[in-house]
Amino acid sequence: MTLLRGDALSAAFDHGSAAYDRLVAASPGYHAHLRRSARRLGLPDGGRGLRVLDLGCGTGASTAALLAAAPHARITGADASAGMLDRAVAKSGLAGVDFVHAPVEQLADRLRPGSYDAVFAGYLFRNLDDPDKALTLVRDLLVPDGRLAVHEYTLGGSPVHRAVWNAVCSVIIHPAGRLAGDAELYRHLRDSVADFDTAPAFARRLRRAGFADVRVLPLPGWQTGITHTFVGRSAPGAGERP
Ligand SMILES: C[S@@+](CC[C@H](N)C(=O)[O-])C[C@H]1O[C@@H](n2cnc3c(N)ncnc32)[C@H](O)[C@@H]1O
Secondary structure, eight states, X not given: OOOOOHHHHHHHHHHHHHHHHHHHHTXXXXXXXXXXXXXXXXXGGGGTTOEEEEETOXXXXXXXXXXXXXXXXXXXXXXSOHHHHHHHHTOGGGTTOEEEEOOGGGGXXXXXXXXXXXXXXXXXXXXXXXHHHHHHHHHHHEEEEEEEEEEEEOOOSSHHHHXXXXXXXXXXXXXXXXXXXXXXXXXXXXXXXXXXXXXXXXXXHHHHTTEEEEEEEEOOGGGTTTEEEEEEEEOTTOSOOO
């Protein structure tokens, strides 16, 4: 099993950043699904007057989805990989976005508590060493009753979903990753999904962390039962703080 963490993961994403946009553009539904998850934040009035944080923004695919859902919001993107972030910064469509180069684990030093109305995280959580700690941070960064949407590969729990994921990895994702020179990063993708929470388990994790009104929403296409949107609201005092 290949699970990359911390600096090794950032180095793999730095290298993988060159082919990242091309590979995700070839994945049916990738951008449309991110936009759907961003809309599921339900931000009113195009996000006017709202501050939104895109955690693990990468090359800006999720940031662009947030901009489409909330064109008037003030958006900050944060990522641990300088290579991924450089690609996001270079995109003219993201010119109004503030970018922060820092791992989630260090964001408490960089961002003020209670300074975001909404947080979005696209394909981030299964990469983290300590997802519970990151959720505590997210709660702290959100205003009371702030909104969270997590868009993640989380298997539905049926053996069919696991079998489809393994087949998609063997037939499409691995060969494409190898061709791009990023075999290790795409082995990490396969194994991090297999190793991470199922969708019901991640919903329970969100509730334990103090998020209220948690809902698990499906996405269509081959990602059915494989990729989900999780939405919830920060409910101060409701979490099982250590
Ligand atoms: C699969 S990419 C997703 C990028 C983007 N959100 C998207 O939807 O295309 C995951 C991103 O999470 C970032 N990441 C992984 N671990 C991180 C951490 N601990 N702190 C901040 N970013 C992290 C990686 O650098 C990478 O850019």
